[in-house]
Amino acid sequence: MTLLGDGARIVDLAAGRALDLTAAVPAAAEELAALPEGVLFVRTAVDVQGLIRYLAAFESSRAVALIDPALSVESLAKLVERFRPGAVLAAPECEPPPGYLGKDGHWVRAETDGVRPHPDLAVLLATSGSTGKPHFARLSRHALLSNAQAIAEVLGIGPEDVAPTSLPLHYSYGLSVLNSHLVRGATVVLQPAGLLDDDFWDAVTEHGCTSLAAVPYHYEMLRRLEFDPARYPRLHTLTQAGGRLRPELVTEFDTKMRTAGGGFFVMYGQTEAAPRMATMPADRLAEKPGSVGPALPGGAFGIRHNDGTETTHPKITGEVIYRGPNVMMGYAEDARRLALGDELDGVLATGDLGYLDEEGFLFVTGRLKRIGQVFGNRLSLDDLEQAVCATGLGVDIVAAVPAGDKVVLFAEGAARDICKDISLALADRLHLHSSGFDVRAIDTVPRMASGKVDYQSLTDLI
Structure with a gap:
């Protein structure tokens, strides 16, 4: 061979x-x-x-x-x-x-x-x-x-x-x-x-x-x-x-x-x-x-x-x-x-x-393991990332990680007011309170050598 x-x-x-x-x-x-x-x-x-x-x-x-x-x-x-x-x-x-x-x-x-x-x-x-x-x-x-x-x-x-x-x-x-x-x-x-x-x-x-x-x-x-x-x-x-x-x-x-x-x-x-x-x-x-x-x-x-x-x-x-x-x-x-x-x-x-x-x-x-909970509701973290990009708020790169009974979403290059708008948009789309979506601005989403998102590094930031 x-x-x-x-x-x-x-x-x-x-x-x-x-x-x-x-x-x-x-x-x-x-x-x-x-x-x-x-x-x-x-x-x-x-x-x-x-x-x-x-x-x-x-x-x-x-x-x-x-x-x-x-x-x-x-x-x-x-x-x-x-x-x-x-x-x-x-x-x-x-x-x-x-x-x-x-x-x-x-x-x-x-x-x-x-x-x-x-x-x-x-x-x-x-x-x-x-x-x-x-x-x-x-x-x-x-x-x-x-x-x-x-x-x-x-x-x-x-x-x-x-x-x-x-x-x-x-x-x-x-x-x-x-x-x-x-x-x-x-x-x-x-x-x-x-x-x-x-x-x-x-x-x-x-x-x-x-x-x-x-x-x-x-x-x-x-x-x-x-x-x-x-x-x-x-x-x-x-x-x-x-x-x-x-x-x-x-x-x-x-x-x-x-x-x-x-x-x-x-x-x-x-x-x-x-x-x-x-x-x-x-x-x-x-x-x-x-x-x-x-x-x-x-x-x-x-x-x-x-x-x-x-x-x-x-x-x-x-x-x-x-x-x-x-x-x-x-x-x-x-x-x-x-x-x-x-x-x-x-x-x-x-x-x-x-x-x-x-x-x-x-x-x-989605992924079996890429699941988060918001007030007891199971949500695909991959779907949440896609949903943010589809809001029309100008955010193209976002990474979501679970955090207890909420989800933290890191939005690359987003302004503070945009982060609030993203959480409201997700809440409206999913009929959940916006406090379940903690959207944070980040200069650059960390990545591994492969180009994939380094979710562990983001989890460590919570």
Whole structure:
């Protein structure tokens, strides 16, 4: 099993050259083989060394955990204590934790014996941010490859395609973009500058990038910047995942791309599914702007009732259940669980609420856990965020968190009087007293490296 399709290329903009993967990957694999037994922690965002180490580990069947380099030293040390990796590559420049030695810029475990990961295990990805106690999704080689092939199929990725690294590689969506292009022999341009940086768009133009992946926050920013895809003649595909995009933005970017002769693909996924489960065909988006599409090739959706039974009948809301070859092996909370085999048998309870239509297209309506209470009334926090954006009060970015018997909503860039108007608008819409909606102005809603809202940080502010 290989991720490297014939002709797959990585363009390293920092070095101004294309990497010779046939030489770099085997050489890195030899270095990894010399490290102590156990999973390897690879700290990487968008950098050549981290990417090559990931590919080398995959090609040589060495399990790796891709770690956010912005993770604090304290949090990293706690992960090391729990999982006892063979080494932490590109480690922080400080004293290694107990039982580890500093060597060549890495933390290397002093003891030679460690937990041998299951032979099918390829990648560990954290399923929570840098706060709290993250656990890992255990992803097999088969899951990653099957998902990469399915994504490449529905997007029509071929050897002539070029994708920039618009998302971190330790984020499942960013890793999926890399995998789905390399497996089809396409080109990936390593651009460490963010999507909102001029250097990023210079690279899109210079290297003739054909696709771009982004999360809802990026699309909010692109709208403010009056992004026009027609400026980039080879850019024919935009994809969106990482949360629900406002309906008006779905329509706006769909129109922009169709006008420019391309397509806008709304996608749905979770890290636990390696990571994507559905893609809305661009040519059907205007017809069903609220849908994330049918399941990927090889996958299937069902809807679970409260009594545990499942259905595929249309317009019945319940928990979304996904079945497919890309479902993770299970979670890992410590080193011992790294040795376990597949515990889920290809079935993932997503924790999302949704329904199917007559064609099997999925509509996601909220999260089981993203529920707040206002005076005893259960409300979807995602729906509240959407409702604020639809008030017409000029607030496009808002984040809601539960706070006892009320909900706190952080409105980015809102004036104090607007916050009061928002609470009154919600009260009028939901027929509840406005004191149940504590709307607060915030300069910038905090986000994780993936671009997703850091709800834990907001909860800490209450």
